[in-house]
Amino acid sequence: MLALAIGAHVLLGRIAKWLAGAISPLATGEEEAVRYQRDVYGSVEREVLEVVGVVLAGGVLLWLGSTFAPSWLINFGVVLVLAAVVLDLLRWERASASANFVWFQRGLTRKVHQVAIENVHDVSVQEEDTRGFTLRHATNNRMCRVHLRLKDKTIVSLPRTDAHRLLDDVETLANHVRARQQMLGEHDKLNRAGRDSGVTTQAPGRVLTDEEREMRRELKRLRSQALAPDAPPAVKPATPVAADPARDN
Numbered sequence: 001m002l003a004l005a006i007g008a009h010v011l012l013g014r015i016a017k018w019l020a021g022a023i024s025p026l027a028t029g030e031e032e033a034v035r036y037q038r039d040v041y042g043s044v045e046r047e048v049l050e051v052v053g054v055v056l057a058g059g060v061l062l063w064l065g066s067t068f069a070p071s072w073l074i075n076f077g078v079v080l081v082l083a084a085v086v087l088d089l090l091r092w093e094r095a096s097a098s099a100n101f102v103w104f105q106r107g108l109t110r111k112v113h114q115v116a117i118e119n120v121h122d123v124s125v126q127e128e129d130t131r132g133f134t135l136r137h138a139t140n141n142r143m144c145r146v147h148l149r150l151k152d153k154t155i156v157s158l159p160r161t162d163a164h165r166l167l168d169d170v171e172t173l174a175n176h177v178r179a180r181q182q183m184l185g186e187h188d189k190l191n192r193a194g195r196d197s198g199v200t201t202q203a204p205g206r207v208l209t210d211e212e213r214e215m216r217r218e219l220k221r222l223r224s225q226a227l228a229p230d231a232p233p234a235v236k237p238a239t240p241v242a243a244d245p246a247r248d249n
Helices: 002-023 046-065 073-090 163-201 210-227
Strands: 034-037 093-097 101-106 112-116 120-130 141-150 155-157
Touching: 002 046, 002 073, 034 163, 046 073, 093 163, 120 163, 141 163
Parallel strands: none
Antiparallel strands: 034 093, 093 101, 101 112, 120 141, 141 155
């Protein structure tokens, strides 16, 4: 009966969280790319252990009601298992990342926090052995989480979860943020190069040399390849067109 109560909670909890995630996703205006959540039976936080305790109490009532105790105890056991599902949702911690933001929430009814990836200075994944007892790993527990250090030196810590089972999901979110940081940095470099090229082109009263004109054409070619890497290379004309010095002025 204890196993039945745990199995019922796991199944109903997954269904409830899937529905809640579909109805109320963390990301708004953008699609979630990666996500992870806190594992109930592999975490040592007190609020999660209380959920497990309610499930086990429901299993005990189911066992008593199906053996020598009054059968109406089964109803209370079912109610406790359902109450554990609701309590699990209220304490559900999850994190996700979209193209431009990192999102996390500590409880379904609590505030959703949003962090812009462009404001993140660096990302790290913390792993640590923790004390405590869990049904999944007994006393051999290890937790992990993502830390975001912002450009103003603020540290943002995402929810902790079971490192034995969900470390890959945590690493995937961290790597997604790093990849988006690199891509945003490359776009910034291209934009700065374009602005610098525009300032050079608009300089009054100055004639560009052949070397400078060649460098400007090469810069435009590199920018077009970076912004559209799948575009086929341009076909050069059979007869080169002579540069017009007056136009370059």
